[in-house]
Amino acid sequence: MSEAPWLTIIGMGEDGLDGLCGASRSALEAAEIVMGPKRHLSLIPEGKARRIPWPVPFSDGVERLMALRGQPTVVLVSGDPFWFGAGTTLARRLGRNEWHAYPGRSAFSLVAARMGWGLEATLCIGLHAAPLSRLKPQLAPGRQMIVLLRDGAALRDLAGYLAAQGIGASSLTVMESLGGPRERLTETTADTLPDIAFSHPVCAALRVAGDGAVLPLASGRPDDAFDSDGVMTKRPVRALTLSALAPRPFEHLWDIGGGSGTIGIEWLLSDPSLRATAIEPRGDRVALIRANADRLGADRLTIVHGTAPDALEDLPAPDVVFVGGGLSPQLLAYLETLPKGTRLVANAVTLESEALLTASHSRLGGELMRVEIAHSAPIGPKRGWRSSFPVTQWSHVL
Template identity: 70%
Template structure:
């Protein structure tokens, strides 16, 4: 551990640094090197420090920064570097004691203060390097959200996305260079966005209004949310399956025999920290899974095209495994031999042969068997009767 941090991360606004806290000004005056975006470097007063513009893409600057280890370095970042900022990316490459941070007010705090919104009840999204589909899970009437955007063109993209999703009537306020000398505020609606240019840095505050479709919060979302060729764990069974899988923060799922990817996608919708890998042997279905995940804002779903168990070697170790397709004794044996203790396994079976496999697995490994019999009201002549689905057996166990 270093005795004195060689790196200081300073959060800046969009004005000259006269209003920076004394500690931030002192760090700049003592620095040998200052790295940061050209717009921030251009705001600095005369300093003895060498100035280095941070390259684009951002990751290209990490190695340059680390090569300066041992010298007194200041990195400039926007606002609060640890809220959708550069701080987290930098800290991953540094040891404790090597760095310190002097954050400024975040864009989220500044916009919330302009709008009069309680920040703890406002969705905050950083989409300067992420797709607009990340909005999909939070779009609902009355939701307030503050969205950081990549550039001026992304303002039009955000408006188009909201309009196409059925929320063109939302109240939308665009802020350019908030708290800077060039600050500009534009109050509008997505469907009425004026044909003007918006300057970077830019963000938008949106109060969602409209009659667009809303993605439910509970597991077992309607099947219509997933593009499918019919190979899919249907809504009621999916809800029971997610309940048995029991996602917890920071856990990883293997979804074997992904079909449409609905189980892996719903796992990811449970919490932003969880991850998942879907294994699907068919190329067309693997592509469809990726498209479904991207459309519902969980593009982080990893899709592996291949057959299990062969395709499982080398994958990140799971905390939970769902077998929705390709159930076989060879697959169960491979999982038993290769997975660590504590992994949760859930498998669904419809045929007598696969049911027998699960019965044998329970006798060998323990766990629970659940028989699921569902019927749905359907026309029967001129009246209504019950149309039964095939019974399903679900095995859940902890290795």
């Protein structure tokens, strides 16, 4: 018979013991050690168990907990431990037979119950340690979302961010200490947030309103959504390129010759499970990529300052590679050594780069496509077509 787990993770609400099931209470009574934030520890009566306040930063508490391995221990966390909660972090460090969890009512469920919102139609997001720009791709009139925040100061930052995005008219219901005796709800808008102190734990129910710019859902976002020094894959070609890259859940992209970061950023905006690494030789463009990614909610983009293929040696293997700059025989030779099934897409504008792609296509196969785009432009009092440089694109699966 297997041994009982040494660790029990209990999700608590602001109502303390009143909100716990019988199994949770039994685990608390049997524990030799109880760890948790001071707020949670204050919600349970003194007992025989040794109490350890969870330290700051959070990672220090994880290491402290791991040192207790084998001793009957209870960890108190907020609400549902596995919905933007600490349970996920702890479970990754432990074997499946080492822990057991009793989830409490999540903050999202409590907020939905106060607002009368269907959770299936509401964006639920935790921003305890994530930047507010994570909201950017989701900001569209009519969108309703529940946002968990670190503290009252973060709430004020949220209101300022929304106003700066041109959606200060968004309704904001601030909720403090949900489910407990100190519960308080404040109905306001982002640009009229009252000058009062909001206490932790705090979250917000938000319904977006206003005329701020909305990021389209389809690939090929407007060029003016990105800052650029003039080097970027323009919108029509970018849409064709993302279509050729064909993002699939959990895939990792190498964006070689990142430029302004447009390809890597749009790749990440396709799905939250995707990863991307941009490789860029110029330091000023590295800073430009970082600024674009952070502002557009793609802060998880990894950026490598270096020249391919040398800068590729120690990177996590890609599922897909895009070459938008720095094309060379050495780079193509290196890419051919990547694992079978890796997808390659390369764009070329110069005759020299086009010749490299044509030779690779002749030798390895794949699809070779030439894209020529013209825009209307004035010709005296009338209009005509002004052509951009044609782009040659090679797509291939190793």
